[in-house]
Amino acid sequence: MPRPAFAGAPLRRTAGLVLALATATLVFFAWQQFYPVRSAEGWSYRALHTGVAKAAALALDGSGDLLVSEELNDGQGRILRIGSGNGRSVVVDGLSKPDGLVATAGGVAFSQEGGEAPVSLLENGAVTPLFTGTNVQGLWLDPGRALYAIEDRKGDGRLLRFDLASHALTTLRDRLTEAESITGCPDGRLFYTEKSKGLVRQLTDDGQDPPLLSGLHEPSFLLCDGRGLWVSEDSTHRARLLLLGPDGTLNTILSYLKAPQALLPLADGKYLLAEGGRNRVLEISVQ
Known part of the structure; x- marks a missing residue:
């Protein structure tokens, strides 16, 4: 048929x-x-360093060179030094999702988000474990020489405080959900994120930790300075870099980012932003 x-x-x-x-x-x-990427009026940006795989954490070492972590898993992660003329060298390798960097008095502390791993101190080329956490992402050092660390876990994350002098480790909060960053402001207030909840919370003595900001899209990294509280949204689609000014106004400084991570202030008033989704570091300037 x-x-x-x-x-x-x-x-x-x-x-x-x-x-x-x-x-x-x-x-x-x-x-x-x-x-x-789009910048707000009065701001500009440029790609300063490219080809940095999953750029995540940023810090300056004692000589002023840039340290940036490549947030790769299963021992493929590294911390790179980028010097003048874009010269690059590997400072530490064999890491699993290095995702926190903070300059200390004698070196640089770093964390690993890829499971149970030590938060360590890199000093004079040597790596010394300080304490162990699970999926430790954000680090922040207060002026009193205490190192804060926060774990990115689902429902059982902790906020930790490590005294660099006595090596005493204190759990300040537990049962956190996808908490990724902790920072302090010049006025003494401390803030942390809960990414999946879209929240930035203020750490308070009574343990209530009320939200300062809500309804955000995967808030990750926090930085507080004289301009206000900075928040980067760790989203792979239309992510933003936000600035909450002293007057309470929330401004979008950069938009259409792809998985932005750490923000690093520079002495000249500029900032560096790790944009992990595009494997690069941006330089942000006020016009």
Whole structure:
């Protein structure tokens, strides 16, 4: 019996729909990757360092060179030094998701988010373990020589305080959900994030820790300075760098970022931002 002429039409329509969906998906991911970052009026940016795989944490060493972590898992993670002229060298390798860097009086402390691992001190080329945590992401050093660390875990994360002089380790909070960053402000207030809840909380003596900001899209890194409280959103699509000013106004400084991570202030008033989703470090300036 001859096959009806229209028998292949449903298959052609299905194939056409599949092709259209695949094309739309590819276009979306291409747009997401290459759509340019937008800066707020009065601000500008440029790509300062490229080719830094999953750039995450930033710090300056004692000589003023930039340290940046490559947040790769399973022992593939590294901490790089980038000097003048973009010269690069590996400072520490064999790490699992190095995701916290903070300068100390004698060196640089760093953490690893890839499971149970030590928070360590890099000093004079030697690495010394300080204490052990699980999925430790954010680090912050207060002026009193205490190192704060926070664990990115689902429902059982901790906020820790490590005294660099006595080596006493204190658990300040537990049962946190995807807490990724801790920072302190010049006025003494401390803040931390709960990423999946879209919250930035203030650490308070009564343990209530009320939200300062809510409804954010995957808030991750925090920095507080004279301009206010900075928040980067660790999202791979249309992420933002936000600034909560002293007057309580929340401003979007950069938008259309891809997985931005740490923000580092520089002495000249500029900032460096690790944009892990595009494997680069941005320099941000006030015009």
